[in-house]
Amino acid sequence: MIEFQSVSYAFDDVPVLEDVSLSIDDGEFVLLAGGNGSGKTTLLRHCNGLLEPDSGDVLVDGTPVAEDLIAARSSVGMVFQHPRDQFVAATVGADVAFGPENLGLERREIDRRVTAALDAVNMAGREDDQIDALSGGEQSRVAIAGALAMEPTHLVLDEPFTGLDEPARRSVLDRLASLMADGTGVLLATHDLRDVCGLADRIIAMRNGRVAVDGPLAAVLDDLEGLEVRVPGR
Numbered sequence: 001m002i003e004f005q006s007v008s009y010a011f012d013d014v015p016v017l018e019d020v021s022l023s024i025d026d027g028e029f030v031l032l033a034g035g036n037g038s039g040k041t042t043l044l045r046h047c048n049g050l051l052e053p054d055s056g057d058v059l060v061d062g063t064p065v066a067e068d069l070i071a072a073r074s075s076v077g078m079v080f081q082h083p084r085d086q087f088v089a090a091t092v093g094a095d096v097a098f099g100p101e102n103l104g105l106e107r108r109e110i111d112r113r114v115t116a117a118l119d120a121v122n123m124a125g126r127e128d129d130q131i132d133a134l135s136g137g138e139q140s141r142v143a144i145a146g147a148l149a150m151e152p153t154h155l156v157l158d159e160p161f162t163g164l165d166e167p168a169r170r171s172v173l174d175r176l177a178s179l180m181a182d183g184t185g186v187l188l189a190t191h192d193l194r195d196v197c198g199l200a201d202r203i204i205a206m207r208n209g210r211v212a213v214d215g216p217l218a219a220v221l222d223d224l225e226g227l228e229v230r231v232p233g234r
């Protein structure tokens with residue numbers, strides 16, 4: 001479970017998260033919605049300790065993230081908005097292997113995880129491809145594979161559809177649906193709910209660094225009015 005308990009955070013004294021409390025169960029698919037600058041990325045970066053709260057606590061599986069960063073990062077896989085920001089190697093296989101290698105796993109286990117992760121994103125057998133030579137959609141899928149290779153309990157994705165064309169969006173959506181079916185929780189930030197809301201159990205919407213809405217889509221659709229969130233039919 002990921003839990004935010006009264007979390008506040010400021011960049012240079014400008015409040016960006018204010019008194020955020022929420023919890024996300026294992027296996028839940030939660031959309032994090034909100035307009036530009038509402039605090040979505042900042043919130044996500046607290047889930048695995050890339051940022052630490054000024055006040056309040058973020059807990060993963062009951063332990064404050066700052067107390068056990070390795071456990072938090074094993075449990076919460078992060079996919080950034082621009083996949084290029086997270087690649088650390090030149091080839092697909094080396095990049096996806098990086099996380100498991102840092103866990104100190106044996107080579108055979110690393111290879112098993114890389115194969116399974118690439119398979120899960122429809123990139124099986126592409127280990128030797130140069131990342132720079134891949135399309136944007138393929139790079140997004142490799143970034144997801146990199147997170148999956150850590151076998152996380154939760155996958156956190158920041159606007160994973162940015163810059164993707166329709167087939168690539170579809171492909172990523174299909175992958176997310178099958179991950180969810182396998183029991184991986186997903187927390188996905190977006191300001192466009194139209195394609196993804198059918199997958200989600202719940203929507204949390206942010207406004208000015210605060211949680212403005214939290215509930216199942218059908219129950220909160222009207223409350224999303226005025227939050228710069230694109231919803232089905234609008």
Ligand SMILES: Nc1ncnc2c1ncn2[C@@H]1O[C@H](COP(=O)(O)OP(=O)(O)OP(=O)(O)O)[C@@H](O)[C@H]1O
Nearest residue numbers: 011012016034035036037038039040041042043191
């Ligand atoms: N490194 C930073 N330094 C200073 N201010 C920042 C920094 N990162 C974000 N901010 C500010 O924090 C606020 C929230 O930004 P954040 O990226 O969390 O919003 P967001 O909801 O993810 O927006 P978007 O949909 O545009 O990605 C914005 O006002 C932004 O300018």
